[in-house]
Amino acid sequence: MRVLLLTPFAPNGQHNHAAADTIVQLTPRLAEQVELFVYSPGNTAGSEQDDLKYTLLPSDVVARPTHLDRLRVEPAWLRQAWPREATQEAAGLIRRLRPDVVHAEYLQSAEVVGLSRASVLGLHDITEKVMRESYRASSGLERPYRLAELVRTRRFERTAIRQAGAVITLSDADFAVAKEYNANTVLARPGIHVGERSWSPPPVTGRPRLVFAGAMWRRANVLVAELLAREVMPIVWRHLPDAELRIVGADPTPDVVGLGESDSRVVVTGAVPDFQSEMLAAHAVVVPSIVGGGVLMKVAHAMALGCPVITSSGPAESVRGDASMLFVASTADEIAAAARTAVESPEDAAQRGRRARAHIERTFRWDDTVRSYLDAYAIAGRQ
Incomplete structure (x- = not known):
């Protein structure tokens, strides 16, 4: 043919x-x-x-x-x-x-x-x-x-x-x-390729770290970055004042860069040589969706690494995931609560990550x- x-x-x-x-x-x-x-x-x-x-x-x-x-x-x-x-x-x-x-x-x-x-x-x-x-x-x-x-x-x-x-x-x-x-x-x-690298809980003495990754010139990702920095993290900081949000991805817009300038606990990295290393070093990968669309590949790849993943219902459904393998949250309060659970209950987070990794390997x-x-x-x- x-x-x-x-x-x-x-x-x-x-x-x-x-x-x-x-x-x-x-x-x-x-x-x-x-x-x-x-x-x-x-x-x-x-x-x-x-x-x-x-x-x-x-x-x-x-x-x-x-x-x-x-x-x-x-x-x-x-x-x-x-x-x-x-x-x-x-x-x-x-x-x-x-x-x-x-x-x-x-x-x-x-x-x-x-x-x-x-x-x-x-x-x-x-x-x-x-x-x-x-x-x-x-x-x-x-x-x-x-x-x-x-x-x-x-x-x-x-x-x-x-x-x-x-x-x-x-x-x-x-x-x-x-x-x-x-x-x-x-x-x-x-x-989705499931390789040898897989997530394990960061050291308990380490600073709580949350990662959002994507092409930061895209409007959909800009909207999520703004939601996380302006609405979610202030709630997270009430209980985890040292928590860091890392916004990872190429060509961040001026609005995204400004998020990092307004608070040192928000780090805008720009392009990085290895997305996987950023995800593996985090307590959780936070990837909700505001505008939706297809399979959110960043969710699937984080799951393939066995990372604890916090996402909204649409992306969860797109990968046929559920609460046994993902933290499903939509509002700022729900996302912040999931982040706190991922940081404070690392074994629960690890179990979800293992289930997510096995699910991706079977399904994708x-x-x-x-x-x-x-x-x-x-x-x-x-x-």
Whole structure:
């Protein structure tokens, strides 16, 4: 089977967000099963890529988003990683390569699904849901823009889901939504590598440490960082006055940097060489979600390390987790109480972490992920 994979995030690139854990890991595994051609805007196929198992198609197209994108019919966020010229190049590749299946991974590349009956749309979240929560969390002059993005996203996403020959989702909740618009929807939980490193309780004499990790230029993560620093930690400090919150991730916005400047117990690290070491050194990894969306990979990776994880109900459900393996908390008071329990009851925290690690190892297997993608290819190929 010949497959043309279209993705805004190059699988041979370096990414400081979830693409490093998803498309980068998925693509070579798919290439072992099908004849795979990969297109990403702005990606250059050079001689240093000779060891790839797939054919990397070169592109000179580069995304250059402008404020004018906010005035168009399609969502403005679409052009941050997928320019119009990319859709034109993809159309030309479909004509030239004549693939059995056109696979658009991520909603950004969904303009292409209408160009082939044998198309697969891979959704990493239901973006309409994310935009709805983003609108609810907005205020002031930003609010009308967030509403417009919600309306544009709803129209764009639902149309793409209906047009696709098959749809892939990563979580049960997203599967239920997509299946309302396309019966050919397949659940493909992302694979998670469970390595040798695992969490153990920090020394009792150590300073209590909580870690929140993510791409700190993303609005969803900025909102969580602000919640933790401004609402959760003041409650934590009533009982654990020396507790430290570490906000870990590349390219923190000025607002996030300001959180660290306002209190020395909030540390904004910026990019770090090793996320795992930060998580393993913490008493708990605190990763609630405000805007939601798909499988929260930072939750799954912390669970794979056996870390005590404090998260909200949405991310917990996305990984099929429960209170036996996670601290499930939504409000500032609940998150603070969970943090205190994790620090003061290390054996309970360790037991949850061990259950979480075993759960990830059973449930998020790459072999199962690839099999689900191949099932979607087969469905689309019959259209």
